[in-house]
Amino acid sequence: MSDLPSPGQEPPRRFVVQTARTASDMAHCAKCGARAQSVCSAIEDHDLDRLGSSAIQMNVPPGCSFIEDGSDAIDFFNVTEGTVKLYKLLPDGRRQIMGFAGPGHFLGLAVSDQYAFGAEAVDQVRLCRFSRPRLHRLLDDFPRLERRLLKEASNELVAAQNQMLLLGRKTARERVASFLLERWNRCPQTDVLSLPMTRTDIADYLGLTIETVSRTLSTLRREKLIADAGGHNLRILDGERLAELAEGEAS
Amino acid sequence: MSDLPSPGQEPPRRFVVQTARTASDMAHCAKCGARAQSVCSAIEDHDLDRLGSSAIQMNVPPGCSFIEDGSDAIDFFNVTEGTVKLYKLLPDGRRQIMGFAGPGHFLGLAVSDQYAFGAEAVDQVRLCRFSRPRLHRLLDDFPRLERRLLKEASNELVAAQNQMLLLGRKTARERVASFLLERWNRCPQTDVLSLPMTRTDIADYLGLTIETVSRTLSTLRREKLIADAGGHNLRILDGERLAELAEGEAS
DNA sequence: CGCTGTCTTGAGAGTCCTCAACCGTGGTGG
DNA sequence: CCACCACGGTTGAGGACTCTCAAGACAGCG
Numbered sequence: 001m002s003d004l005p006s007p008g009q010e011p012p013r014r015f016v017v018q019t020a021r022t023a024s025d026m027a028h029c030a031k032c033g034a035r036a037q038s039v040c041s042a043i044e045d046h047d048l049d050r051l052g053s054s055a056i057q058m059n060v061p062p063g064c065s066f067i068e069d070g071s072d073a074i075d076f077f078n079v080t081e082g083t084v085k086l087y088k089l090l091p092d093g094r095r096q097i098m099g100f101a102g103p104g105h106f107l108g109l110a111v112s113d114q115y116a117f118g119a120e121a122v123d124q125v126r127l128c129r130f131s132r133p134r135l136h137r138l139l140d141d142f143p144r145l146e147r148r149l150l151k152e153a154s155n156e157l158v159a160a161q162n163q164m165l166l167l168g169r170k171t172a173r174e175r176v177a178s179f180l181l182e183r184w185n186r187c188p189q190t191d192v193l194s195l196p197m198t199r200t201d202i203a204d205y206l207g208l209t210i211e212t213v214s215r216t217l218s219t220l221r222r223e224k225l226i227a228d229a230g231g232h233n234l235r236i237l238d239g240e241r242l243a244e245l246a247e248g249e250a251s
Numbered sequence: 252m253s254d255l256p257s258p259g260q261e262p263p264r265r266f267v268v269q270t271a272r273t274a275s276d277m278a279h280c281a282k283c284g285a286r287a288q289s290v291c292s293a294i295e296d297h298d299l300d301r302l303g304s305s306a307i308q309m310n311v312p313p314g315c316s317f318i319e320d321g322s323d324a325i326d327f328f329n330v331t332e333g334t335v336k337l338y339k340l341l342p343d344g345r346r347q348i349m350g351f352a353g354p355g356h357f358l359g360l361a362v363s364d365q366y367a368f369g370a371e372a373v374d375q376v377r378l379c380r381f382s383r384p385r386l387h388r389l390l391d392d393f394p395r396l397e398r399r400l401l402k403e404a405s406n407e408l409v410a411a412q413n414q415m416l417l418l419g420r421k422t423a424r425e426r427v428a429s430f431l432l433e434r435w436n437r438c439p440q441t442d443v444l445s446l447p448m449t450r451t452d453i454a455d456y457l458g459l460t461i462e463t464v465s466r467t468l469s470t471l472r473r474e475k476l477i478a479d480a481g482g483h484n485l486r487i488l489d490g491e492r493l494a495e496l497a498e499g500e501a502s
Numbered sequence: 503c504g505c506t507g508t509c510t511t512g513a514g515a516g517t518c519c520t521c522a523a524c525c526g527t528g529g530t531g532g
Numbered sequence: 533c534c535a536c537c538a539c540g541g542t543t544g545a546g547g548a549c550t551c552t553c554a555a556g557a558c559a560g561c562g
Contacts, residue, residue, distance in 0.1 A: 207419030
């Protein structure tokens with residue numbers, strides 16, 4: 001593959017910007033597991049070289065921040081492996097996580113000249129990095145890419161609006177249920193979902209405290225709606241009731 | 252001008268979809284006051300006829316709903332006058348207002364095949380309506396329009412993320428202060444801002460109850476940070492302190 | 503084995519919500 | 533002309549949900 005900004009065993013630190021050397025492997029796009037779900041699917045096979053040479057691959061270890069809120073927006077990113085959290089901070093340290101971006105997600109849509117958010121790796125993350133001018137050149141050359149990006153933005157907007165409904169009007173119970181279902185939808189065909197992020201991350205995503213998240217999960221466990229599945233995994237025991245809960249149709 | 256779906260004195264009703272006849276006036280785009288701020292600014296003057304003939308103008312009276320959550324997304328809208336509220340509902344009636352769209356705002360970005368939100372006129376509203384196929388034809392013919400739409404989506408996303416921070420992490424006091432500043436920024440050059448919406452709307456926008464909104468405004472009034480300015484207007488007396496408040500840097 | 507970090511659980515406090523009364527305005531009709 | 537009602541807004545008292553503070557459980561790791 002290519003560059004490793006820092007080995008995996010580096011102590012996870014916040015606000016350490018990762019740099020990377022150029023990627024020599026031009027063919028990585030063809031083998032990219034996230035391509036089908038990402039904006040890159042708008043590029044035809046025979047143009048993949050062009051795409052590949054525009055991107056630089058990066059590895060980011062867990063807990064490492066690679067976009068700092070308010071810094072100049074020079075790069076755009078595409079997640080190919082792992083999970084990234086996007087967040088905003090208030091001056092006194094209160095944090096709101098805007099979302100968790102998995103493989104295929106494009107980072108940098110909500111951007112003017114400065115990033116409007118920070119980004120940090122949840123687990124071991126792999127990224128494609130595009131510089132601003134390179135991305136614009138790609139957009140000029142591939143109109144389909146631009147349309148795909150607009151679609152991506154629309155999806156983000158839908159997700160953001162659902163999250164506003166959650167944060168503004170749902171109870172703690174409903175928020176946790178909604179979150180579990182959202183995670184579940186990312187794990188196709190199984191009744192198991194993965195929660196790579198910490199309780200703190202979940203709390204900052206749902207606008208709650210870690211204690212409330214923990215208590216709520218315990219209650220759901222006690223009520224046999226979910227069960228532990230080892231590691232950072234949960235098993236869904238009663239998805240229907242959970243869905244009712246998430247929409248406020250049940251107590 | 253053109254069609255009037257219903258006279259102004261009609262009793263304001265929710266969930267009444269407005270229909271409209273075709274607009275005969277092809278030149279309306281050239282005179283449109285909202286054009287400079289809207290996506291239509293991406294269209295050159297000599298192509299305005301093309302744009303104008305693709306759009307249908309509509310008038311919507313206050314309290315009238317013209318997009319219903321979950322209904323088929325056949326049309327896109329551009330606000331040219333007045334204020335529109337976009338909202339989502341939970342089954343039991345809890346409501347979250349996603350935003351207030353003023354002149355120049357484009358509605359329908361967050362859309363797949365069904366609308367993901369409802370839309371209702373706050374005051375007397377004027378809209379341009381585009382059918383889905385017509386808009387796509389416009390996008391094919393005017394690539395600049397597509398890029399402008401992407402920029403619009405980015406701005407929406409930034410606004411949505413700020414709102415998530417507000418809903419997830421700010422106190423009632425901070426929310427109201429943030430809201431007042433947001434409204435203030437729409438009224439250039441004066442220390443007066445307009446609140447065409449009701450307390451209920453403000454509450455549903457900020458994730459609070461009308462009582463809390465009312466109480467908080469009263470407190471700010473008592474503290475001489477704001478003052479009444481007649482009608483649905485407020486005067487900002489101490490913008491700096493209000494800004495500190497909004498960011499959680501003051502009590 | 504003890505350390506550290508994450509998670510869990512408990513008790514009390516606080517912010518905001520709920521319920522309720524009251525006020526002011528505008529429209530209606532006797 | 534004014535009583536009446538509807539509606540939006542304000543204010544108060546009490547309650548509830550979630551937060552804060554604190555202690556303990558558990559796992560990973562040097």
